Structures are given as C-alpha cells and as structure tokens.
Amino acid sequence: MSQEGRERADDEATAPDEAPHQQARWYAGGQYEPLLSEKSSESVDVDSSLPDDLTRDELELPSLVEPEVARHYTRLSQMNYGIESGPIPLGSCTMKYNPSFTEDVAAHPGNRVHPLRADEDKQGILHLLYELQETLATIGGMDAVTLQPPAGAAGEFTGIQVAKAYHEANGDDRSEVIVPESAHGTNFASAAMAGYDVVELPSNEEGRVEVDALEAAVSDDTALLMLTNPNTLGLFERDIEAIAEIVHDAGGLLYYDGANLNSLLGKARPGDMGFDIMHFNLHKTFATPHGGGGPGQGPIGVGEDLAPFLPTPQVREAEGGYETYEPTHSIGRVHEFMGNWLVLVKAYAYILRHGDEGLENVSETAVLNANYLASQIEYDVPYGPFHHEFVASANADAGDVAKAMLDHGVHPPTTKWPEIVDEALMTEPTETESKRRLDDLAAAFNAVAAMDEESLAETPTETTARRIDQATAARNPRLSWHALDE
C-alpha cells in the first residue's frame, strides 16, 4: 500500500465523521469500513404503551436503509477469510470445505419446528435425531449418544458430569481427572468446571502417553483419564489397550476427545479401544461450517453402563414413530433445548452423502494429505508417522512465522501449541485440499522458512490490517463503540 494511502486510511480511522459516506477503496490493504455507529447513530425517544417506570427513555442505535446494511456487511465479508477463500490448515480444528448443499437442507421448512411441540407433532425432528444418534453410536463404537451439547467443550463437560454421576451412583467418591500435557485446554477447563482436580500427565520421548507415568498417576481418586487419539501431535496412542486397562483397573473411566476423529473414520472406533465416553465435534469431522466461532455441536457417546445417566430428553423408537424420554439416572440438561439443531441436520446430511466408503476416504485422504505436506516442508518435523496432522518446529518465533504466511494468501497453522514442540506449527490440511493447494502451502511454508527474523517481524503487509498490537488491546480494553469516545 502506498504511503499516501496509509495516511488517508489513518485520517479516516481517527476522524470518521469527516467522511461519513466513505466508499470502499480498492488499493491493497487500504480497506477500512466505518463502524455502524459512525455511519449513523439515532437516539429515539421510546414512546411505549407500557408504564414509564418500566421503560427506558431513549434508545441510541445505528439506523440504516437496507442497501446500506447490505453494503456494510458485504464490505465486512470482504475483510474476512473463510474456507472458500483458501486453506485453513489449523491443527486440531479440522477446517475442511463444507459442502454447500447442506445449507439447502438446513433451509428446508421442516426445520421450523418449535421444541415444545408434543412428540406426535414433531416426528420429523425426532426421526432425524434418532437416526443421527444411532449413526454416531455406530461410528464411535458406543452404546448410546446424546445430541444435546452445543459445542465440543460442552460435550466434554457433559461427559464429565455423566462420569461423575456414574461414580456417585456407585458410592464412589473420586476427585481427580488425569489429562496429558499435550491435551486441548478445554479438557483441563471442563474437568475443573465439573469440580475435579486436574492431574497433568507428561508425554514420553515419542510424544505419547508415558505408560509408567500413568501407572503412577492413577489411584482410587481417578475419576477419568481424558485422551485425544490420535493425540495433538497427530500420533496414535499405540498403547491404548494397556492405557485403558490401567485406568479401568483403578476404577476410573476413559474419555475420548473427538477433536481428531477425522483420522479414524472407517479405520478404528473409540469404543473398540476401551473408551467409555467420547464427544464428537460435528463442526469438525462432519463438515458443518464453523461460522467464525460457532455454532458447533458436541454430541457425546457412552458405553452401556453410562447410558442411564445421559441428559434428558433422549429419543427412542415407539409405536408408529419416535418418542422422547428421560433416562433413569439422567444428569438433566446442559442446554435449554437440543443445542444447535441446524448443525445436527447438516452433519446428518453430510454423513448420508458419504456413506461408509466416502467416510473412510475422508480419513485416508486427510492422513495422506498431512503426511504429504509434512514431507514437502523444510521445517523440522519431529515425531511421526502422522495421522491427520503434524507439528513442525519453526526456526523462528512461530507467531512471526504465522504472520508471514498471511502474506502468501493462506491461513497459518496453529502456533506455539502443543508446547512439547519448540515454536510449534501444528498443521492439519484436511482431506479437502488438492495436491496443487498442498504444494502451494508447502511453498508458503518454505518461503517463510527462508526469511530472517527481522523481515518476519515486519509481516504481514498484504492483509487488511497490518500486525495488530494485542498488548494494547488488553491493557486498555475498549469493548464497544461506547468506549471509543472515552
């Protein structure tokens, strides 16, 4: 961007009032869209039919005609990067292309059903819920599935609550949840939220669970071991049967974090490995669009002994159709209704579209893509062989590397995590990237690998915004347009 352009953008940033009707500008990087409140702010006197003591005097909000609303959000979308803009190889996130037809299924009028209808008046909904819960149970090797949790982390929390209820029903007072150091932060947070002490488990030199350390860690206090398999390094926990035995012998349960299920479709099932509880991330494995941070959905599957503790309501076959019921020892609800219904519909459509062979192909291609990309990049890639993701070690600050990758038109990998790899670049290309895209990605990695630290620190230059100062944002939090005048 030209220096002149920068200065103009700067003027607008600080003095939007002087350019209230600003048009979009087309030179690179010179994109700036005023806030709605800078375009229009109207304070209306609230003249309500309600008594004065119940009502506000005025409401001050933007007021725009529809064409201006459309332009504002169109402009904002142009300043945003989605999977249809290019690859998003974020490790642990499974950002694959979302088949567009599932949006049409989600728009079908049969979705417009209120959750408080009587069972006989929502048979279509219950039928789909039943089919999906049974299908997920099959895919996970589980006995029963609840579709209620509205996200993966909510699924973790639900699973832990179910485990807690199970232990309590057995008169078993257990206070600890064991989590490997390489696990997702949500595992730690969900366990703590459920009232458990978290015991962190170190990894061995191969990046896997250290079985001896697990032996030492389990006790009568172990409620649960939470595992991601393949783990966040993309490595399958080969000792899974021994791990399950150790946990079960101690009276604990084994929890499967489904974030990495995309590498097991058609190949292995958590239930067959000895897992008692698992969650599915429908917005990862089953391609429902991530929506800039949700809605997702995190159904959980459980073994037979745990099924009575699942949230209410569950769905079962009944005479002439389907009915809801409350499991005998249900933990109650984790969402007011059934979570994010449209995500369930899209995931079900995705599964039916693929069938057995298509789902196995998903995992085979995801794993091939990850290994191929790992073989093409010049960064050091410790550990291996990989499943669907790998963790490279950057030769510089991984955060800087990520910013430099933005200038190559691709979303960077997950950075600085898991911490067991120095300056980690955790990379998951998914199955929907073509060889050509993977070659482009590798070229981007390698171009950045050749840069010196000084030039890395200058990046990005080809993006909507230059590098953003995170520290200032946290030191001086301004979280609404009301705070900008202060």
Next chain:
Amino acid sequence: MPYVTHSDAERSAMLDAVGVSNPDDLFDIPESVRFDGEYEIEARSERATRSTVEGILDESPDLTEFLGGGHYDHYVPSVVDHLSLRSEFLTSYTQYQPEITQGFLQALFEFQSLVVELTGLGIANCSMYDRATALGEAALLADRVRATSGETVLVPDAISDRMRSVLENYTDGPGIAVDTYPTTGGTVDVNALAERIDDDTSMVYAATPNARGLLEPDLDAVGDLTDEHDALFCVGSDAVALAVLEPPESYGADIVVGDAGVLGLPTTYGMGLGLFACREDFLRQVPGRLVGTSEDAAGNRAYTLTLQTREQHIRRERATSNICTNQAWLALRAAIHAAWLGPDGLVDLAEECVAGVRETCERIDALDGFTAPVYDGHHFREALVDTDAPAADVVDHCRHAGLALRTVEDGDTERLAVCVTDTNREQVDALVDALAGYGGAA
C-alpha cells in the same frame, strides 16, 4: 464416491513422496483395535441425500405455533440470510489471526455494542450458547467474585425446569446451592425475597419478561436487596424486550443474561444465542470471547480478540470458562437484523410483543370458560390462560385446528400458555375461533 480430492496420478505422486503404496499403510493403529466392520451407511447422490433428509423433516405436520417458553419466533428479514451466508463469514474460523478476519471481528464488536446499549452494562461478550448456559456462567462468575461471602444462588420459584436443570449442572462442580424464592401474583414477591436472602446468597436471578410472560414491576427493590447483602443481581431478558425496557444497569443489575436469538434466528428447534453482559469490575472474570479495539502497525484502528488469558486455551484449568466454539455466526445474524431494524424498528417490534399478547388475552377472556391473562400485569409475547376445562384437552382440541399450544404447571394448577409475536399474530383469529368452539368450556 463423493468429493474425491486427487486424481489417480496425483494420489500416486503423493504416496511416492511419503513412501507408502497405500494410504492405509499410514494408519499407525494396532490390529487389535482396528475396525474391520461396516457402519452400513449407504452413500447417496447430493439430490438423493436432500430428498432423504427433507423427506424425514416433512414428517412433522405444519402447525401454527403459539408456544414460546424460551424459544421465540420473529420475522427475520431476507437480507440476514443473504449476508450471513456469504462464505467469507459462514466458513471462517475463530478470529485467532485478526489481520485476515477484521470483518467478522468488527461485526462481533458491533454485536457487543448492541448488547451494551440494551443492557446499560459496560461489558458484553460476543456470545454464549443460549440463555440457560449464560445463566449457568453467571452463577459461576458470582461464585468467583463473591467467593468469601456466599454459596447460594436464588432463582424464582416459577423458573422453568429446563432453565433450572442447566443451572444445576453448572453449579454442581463448585458446590453452589440453587434455591428458590417465592413469586406472588405472578411476579417477584419482594417481601418474601427479603426474608429469604441472607449473607450466604451469592446471586439473585430474576427475569423480565419472566417465565409467565410478565414484566417484573419491582426489580429496583431486588437491586437494593442484593446490594444490602453483597450479592450479585443477575437479570434475565432478551434483545427485543430490552429495546423498550429500562436498562437493567439502571436498577442495579450486575449481570444480564438472556436470549439474543430473538434477533436473526427464526424457530429452529430451540437453537439459541445467549447474551452475557456485566459490570466493568468483572472484566477479568467474564466467560467467553471478547473483541476489543487496538491499532495495527500502520496506526490504523483494528479489532482483535482480547483478554484471552481468561480463556481455556491459555489458562486451562484456571480459565473463567471452558467455552471455545460458541455462537459467533448467530451473533452476526442478530447484529444484521438489529441494523436492519434500527432503533425505531426494534422499538416497534417490542411494542408489537406487548400489543399482540394484550389483544389476544382480551379476546380470549371474552370467551366463556376462559380467563386471560391469569395474572394482572404487563405481559410481553406470552401469558398464562385459565380454562374451566382441563387445559390438556383444550390443547388437543386446538391441535385438530392446526394450532400448537402448550400447558404449563403453574404451582398446583395446569394452565394454558399462549405466545403471540409478529409471525403468528394473523392467526390469532383462528386461535380465538378454536377456543370459542371448544365444547368442554361451558
């Protein structure tokens, strides 16, 4: 097989590069735990998949709903779908790389600003799953900031079983007790609450409109009580009602939770968008994601997720919440809907929620065998109705007329609940006719 990414030649080249002859060789899974069975899911063409799933959905009858009870339907303008479904929004990830996600960050910042304006509180996060989980998070926040003074959360006795159940799952871990306080005449009994509240109370929750559809008249008195006992005051409401109601901050609310899905989200089997706002003192205790402003290297204003040290991916077991993926896309939709309405349109929509239920109650009350509303006061969207006949029989009768109503256990009495918004108001004639034609009402 759908969505095959590579040609055979490409696949061979990739297999050569990684040194295996078959992708299956890359799977490092012990034989003993390999899955050699079938899921028995039959693949379908796109057309056949659509027709299968849509065929299942079509098994529900087409009814006019008067249901409410936590999931409300308003007309969502077409522009909301058209803009929010742009793939740059729909298929994007959480904004961990703000330089290429300024658009979504700005939209979320604008959503937060909308919630700040509606609640009067200084901080709003950019979404929760739904109103029930937002209430759960509020109880956890109260427990953290009032750790030394109290362990009990008080909720009105009329709170729905669904809301209460979610709250009890959230409060179970830290050992927070959930207890009720009485309502009288359909709304908060301030005197009874004054009797019940004590120094062990960490938070008092009250909703307006409440579970019976009534607007609470004495919330300022509740605010005084919570102040006296050093408890937090959490108000439940929604993004349409707050367009006309007194901002909760003005009568002492410390936290506001509720439903923002009344904007941008039509009836979708209970899918929600939780809102969460609180006083600025609790900044570092807020659950969920926050978008703030900063500057980029060129000195331009830029948006970014901020105060992430509160969050699970940094703070792990000491995080303020385990929340990761939430409802960002629905927050975008709510913001678009609000922008399209503008303040006048939002106030008009809220007024329609007052007028619709009021007129409907007047018409039902004029019928023999019905009393509407049961409780005196100002209603918003919904109200309870008394019937001489068993309420469940009346619901069945209306069902045959293509109308969906529900019954509510109100204390020891089973009553009808009726919810009227802009999307079913034209069918109120049909509802009144159905009730008038009910044979058991005499």
